[in-house]
Amino acid sequence: MLKRGSNALSSVKFGLLGHKIAYSLSPLIHNTVFKLLGVDASYEIVDIPEEVFDSEIRKVLATYRGLNVTIPYKTRILTYLTDQDDVARTVGAVNTILITEDKVIGYNTDVRGIVEAFKLRNVDLSGRTVLILGAGGAARAAVYAAHIMGASAIYVCNRTLERALELKRHFENYGINVRVEDWDRRAELARVCDVVINCTPVGTQSWDSPLPENVFRKGQAVLDMVYRPRLTKLLNDAYRCGAIIVDGLIVLIFQALAADEIWLGRPVLSVDMFRHVENVLVEHVPDCKLPEDLRT
Secondary structure, three states, rough: OOOOOOOOOOOOOEEEEEEEOOOOOOHHHHHHHHHOOOEEEEEEEEEHHHHHHHHHHHHHHHOEEEEEEEOOOHHHHHHHOOOOOOOOOOOOOEEEEEEEEOOOOEEEEEEHHHHHHHOOOOEEEEEEOEEEEEOOOHHHHHHHHHHHOOOOOOOOOOOOOOHHHHHHHEEEEOOOEEEEEHHHHHHHHHHOOOOEEEOOOOOOOOOOOOOOOOOOOOOOEEEEEOOOOOHHHHHHHHHOOOEEOHHHHHHHHHHHHHHHHHHHOOOOOOHHHHHHHHHHHHOOOOOHHHHHHHHO
């Protein structure tokens, strides 16, 4: 077992902390990376029922070297952190934890996942207008990603207006302007914005979309954070209208590689590593495949 604070990696345990998350692709992604790098480490699901979270979490933190955090604990885990990096603090959401001898440090790798996904598809956000659907942790990461990539304006639409306003107030503290619009205006904004990012769960394991099929246009870029199915209805509609599409699996893989860099303390994220992991997922998980004409 790794002695915390040591640089040696031996039989290290990592995991995904959440509840009812057996569907997750994270174990396959991270264990593939560890195998490719020749690292003696493993990654597993850490499923804790909500009613025993507070009694079990300290045991978990003593067992694992690093964790990804997902629903329903992205907020609840904040109490147990000793520090956060600047990105996580600015975003106001943590999805990755590094556990050392005396620290539990929170990070946000979703931001880098989104940035790298756009770069892979050669999408430049500089000077462009961005519409973000949703106001949760993924939407916060999307706001900050759009900001650091140079977006000229960032719009947020969410079903619950107050949650979107809370997001706006949070980012105002960091000098980032977010324009909140009513949920009913989302289609109107989608027609005129250069980039659309779906951070709602609409489309997960279903053929539903948060937007009408006729709002997209050629030259627009559309990213869907939903990754199962990989080709969502939203992306299919956008592609048929000539838009550049960026699927959620790309974001998922890149954010995972960014987490591995934090945990292992070495370069991991690259297009080659992305392709290796993508090929493994396509081979083992049917809904990770894309139609031939959409592959790059």
